[in-house]
Amino acid sequence: MDKASWIRLWNANIPPKLKVFVWQILNRILPTTEALISRKVPVLPRCPVCWESPETMEHLFLECPVARALWDYSGLEYVGEGLARHTFPLFLKRMMALIHQPQLFMAVVAILWRIWRSRNWVVFEGKQFGFPTLLRQFHQQYEEWVRLPVDRVLQSPAPVGGSTRLGDKGGGVVCMWDGAVRPDSHSAGGIVLFSPAREVLMVKGVHFPLLGDPMTVELLVLREAISWCLANGFTNVLFEGDAKVIIDKLNQGDIRDNRVGAVLEEVLQYFRAQLGLTVRFVGRSSNRVAHMVARKALSLYPIMHRGFNYQAWLNSRM
Incomplete structure (x- = not known):
């Protein structure tokens, strides 16, 4: 993850856990079934939501019927139009570079988080859901974030370009x-x-x-x-x-x-x-x-x- 993307993400007015979530996507360490299989974890390869395709990040966030419906219902399907979609972390990184309105970035992250949460409902809780429910939750979540005060993080972010060695004592x-x-x-x-x-x-x-x-x-x-x-x-x-x-x-x-x-x-x-x-x-x-x-x-x-x-x-x- 490059310095510009990290600074843009850190300065975003979204909850810290969502910054970690986006950071995991950009570094390709989100535990999708594709990632788990690559690490020799015995899981079924199909998308747990639609069972139509292997669960890659590209499928989960862009191609799965749940993702497509949520993008369409939210009215944000135009965001990222024209960008190559074959590698989702790169697609998201380029999308972040194009988004200059803080509230639009909040909305995009809210969509991604709602997709990930709905996927986890199926995997870990066996829940079923409808698109109206997901859309309502997306809007509720977005409204909550808009009302957040400007994020006053307890620490300044470490310089991304600096050296970080395992075993250093550190000052935090x-x-x-x-x-x-x-x-x-x-x-x-x-x-x-x-x-x-x-x-x-x-x-x-x-x-x-x-x-x-x-x-x-x-x-x-x-x-x-x-x-x-x-x-x-x-x-x-x-x-x-x-x-x-x-x-x-x-x-x-x-x-x-x-x-x-x-x-x-x-x-x-x-x-x-x-x-x-x-x-x-x-x-x-x-x-x-x-x-x-x-x-x-x-x-x-x-x-x-x-x-x-x-x-x-x-x-x-x-």
Whole structure:
């Protein structure tokens, strides 16, 4: 992703999680079935919505009947007219360069997000939907974004053209992560975000039912930590963890692992994108706080984890 596209995306007045979503599209790391198959994940190759074609980004966002109908109903089918559509990330990048009205860019992103959300309804929840429902949700979402105040992100974006080396200490916030596994193959993770002065900013617990491999759990927690930080507007982040094997693989760019190679590749792309993300190994004693949160998350599942205030709990323990 080039510097101009990154600055244009960062300055857009859309929620941070949508900036991450567009960034994933532009870097071709959105987990469509095509992307998952290329990483040796056993999934059905057809589009889960229409079953007419393989689910590429081009099909999902431009060719699928759901996408075509939503573009037509929204009145935005003219946007990007004349641009080559054989590579969707390039199509979107060129479209972004042509759009000068902030509200038009909001509307385009709202369409893309609604398509992606409707696709995930089918895949993960087995829901059915009608085009009027999607159109209504698109308009509601767009109106909400228009009323947003100008985005005051908590940090300035890292210079896209600067060097970002894995293992550098960095000068922004620190995110510590850790995983925990119990014998019945349930696992959880703890993520704690600290200010440069080591004050707790945010705390999160995550769960992975029926997953018992410690290395896989550690890597998934790290991926969740990265997505969580980016979605909350933090881009200058040092990730600290005690998973030495994983951190060594990331530092060496080694994704040759049958168990976690696909996820390693995805995480490595985040660090190589020059967003300001770095990672380093710390010992268990230094990672104690994240370990406490991971163990707490593990103890709460499956009854009490929803809505639990991890930050208040952690403050009471420190």
